[in-house]
Amino acid sequence: VKYVQKLLEQIGLGAERLIMVNVSAAMGVQFAQNAKDFSEKIIEIGPNPFNTESEETAI
Amino acid sequence: MIIAEQKSLDELKTLIGDAQKVLVVGCGTCVTVCFAGGSREAQITSASLRMATKIDGNGKDVTDVTVQRQCEWEYLDQIEELIKEADVVLSLGCGIGVQAIAEHFPDTWVVPGLNTTFLGIPTEQGVWEERCAACGDCILGLTGGICPIARCSKSLLNGPCGGSEDGHCEIDPSIPCAWQLIYDRLSRMNRLEAILEVQPPKNWSTSRDGGPRKIIRDDLRLAAEEE
Numbered sequence: 001v002k003y004v005q006k007l008l009e010q011i012g013l014g015a016e017r018l019i020m021v022n023v024s025a026a027m028g029v030q031f032a033q034n035a036k037d038f039s040e041k042i043i044e045i046g047p048n049p050f051n052t053e054s055e056e057t058a059i
Numbered sequence: 060m061i062i063a064e065q066k067s068l069d070e071l072k073t074l075i076g077d078a079q080k081v082l083v084v085g086c087g088t089c090v091t092v093c094f095a096g097g098s099r100e101a102q103i104t105s106a107s108l109r110m111a112t113k114i115d116g117n118g119k120d121v122t123d124v125t126v127q128r129q130c131e132w133e134y135l136d137q138i139e140e141l142i143k144e145a146d147v148v149l150s151l152g153c154g155i156g157v158q159a160i161a162e163h164f165p166d167t168w169v170v171p172g173l174n175t176t177f178l179g180i181p182t183e184q185g186v187w188e189e190r191c192a193a194c195g196d197c198i199l200g201l202t203g204g205i206c207p208i209a210r211c212s213k214s215l216l217n218g219p220c221g222g223s224e225d226g227h228c229e230i231d232p233s234i235p236c237a238w239q240l241i242y243d244r245l246s247r248m249n250r251l252e253a254i255l256e257v258q259p260p261k262n263w264s265t266s267r268d269g270g271p272r273k274i275i276r277d278d279l280r281l282a283a284e285e286e
Contacts (some may be wrong), residue, residue, distance in 0.1 A: 010068035011107050012114040049114055 016045060061089035061153045062187045063096060063173040068111055071149065074170040078146035081108065084138065085125030086152035093187055096151030096173050098125040104151065104172060129156030135163050142167055195265030195272060201253060203244035210237035216258040
């Protein structure tokens, strides 16, 4: 995850677009909170610059 | 093996310059094992360059291929067409691979994607350490299999120096003193008397001081057979 975060930063997409969290099958509330927090974060960061309406990018 | 590490993406973009068609060439030998320039890294580098140059507003046509060994003509011949189609070749081989491509394809512009760093071993996952300086006159038989040329900061032949403290080097306390290692090993092997033998100054002409080196084996040369 650290490696890909470094790549994303170098590419210009930003390392904050990727996180990893550890939750067990018994931690539903924690999982939901992590998902909610990250969803808010990526909305704040904005859309992936490759996903433009006029152009589909195949990487 | 040869240990190398990747240059930053920014440096790669500078090296590629204005070229539009870029071929990233990985190498399947040493730099694959040290996770710097194998097939996986070549694919990641080409995808990263495609994305980064697109974000910069000048998306480039970046593809990749990996050969078993960049340092042998036979393997480079297999990708001749791809190399000739490219504006620039970004080699993820060691410095030898980059030069092999330049030498074998005189009309191709090739740039290095790695910094070739040293000859060494992985001491644990993700950690590599220098072990050999390729001096051309191996003295490991005198030093219990521990090389003072590569592992002593001063490359001393008669150590340790006064900078050895608690088994570590004055240059950096995280570096073990090579001569302490040699002493410990010779002691363990009951060969400590070897350390008392004073070594004369080393003949460095077999190393870089003698200029670029070359080995000729007439028993292996096909040209010699024809002569």
